[in-house]
Amino acid sequence: MFLPLLMLFHLVGPVPGDLGVHNGQLSPCPSPAHCASRSWNPADPQAGFETLAEAVADLPRSVVVERDDGYLHAQVSSALFGFVDDLELLRLKEGQGVQARSISRLGDSDLGVNARRLMELDAALEG
Numbered sequence: 001m002f003l004p005l006l007m008l009f010h011l012v013g014p015v016p017g018d019l020g021v022h023n024g025q026l027s028p029c030p031s032p033a034h035c036a037s038r039s040w041n042p043a044d045p046q047a048g049f050e051t052l053a054e055a056v057a058d059l060p061r062s063v064v065v066e067r068d069d070g071y072l073h074a075q076v077s078s079a080l081f082g083f084v085d086d087l088e089l090l091r092l093k094e095g096q097g098v099q100a101r102s103i104s105r106l107g108d109s110d111l112g113v114n115a116r117r118l119m120e121l122d123a124a125l126e127g
Helices: 002-007 045-058 113-126
Strands: 035-040 062-067 071-077 084-091 098-104
Touching: 035 113, 045 062, 045 071, 045 084, 045 098, 045 113, 084 113, 098 113
Parallel strands: none
Antiparallel strands: 035 098, 062 071, 071 084, 084 098
16 A cells, blocks of 8 residues: 555656756766766767667656757656656767766665666667
């Protein structure tokens, strides 16, 4: 009986103000306790971006909020409480690679969820 009651709570939190592209880059993580970032240098950055974008869309409970030619923003919710994390991809200009950042909206620690999410994207890119 307690679990269904908890599932009624959807802990969204405020959208981080530093989402998006700033000076040609994603924002740095404010704290490794609730944020993770990664960079890749695939031979073909556009193809790498597309592969990563498909992997993000295939993540459980992910919703792509914004996507253009070289940027993607998705919201990914946790299964139990519905905590929302923001996941960004950016294809850097001039073939310099692809960046990713995954950040929790609420809490001081994500228990490694954001880092594991980016490791899943590593596997998709290598796959």
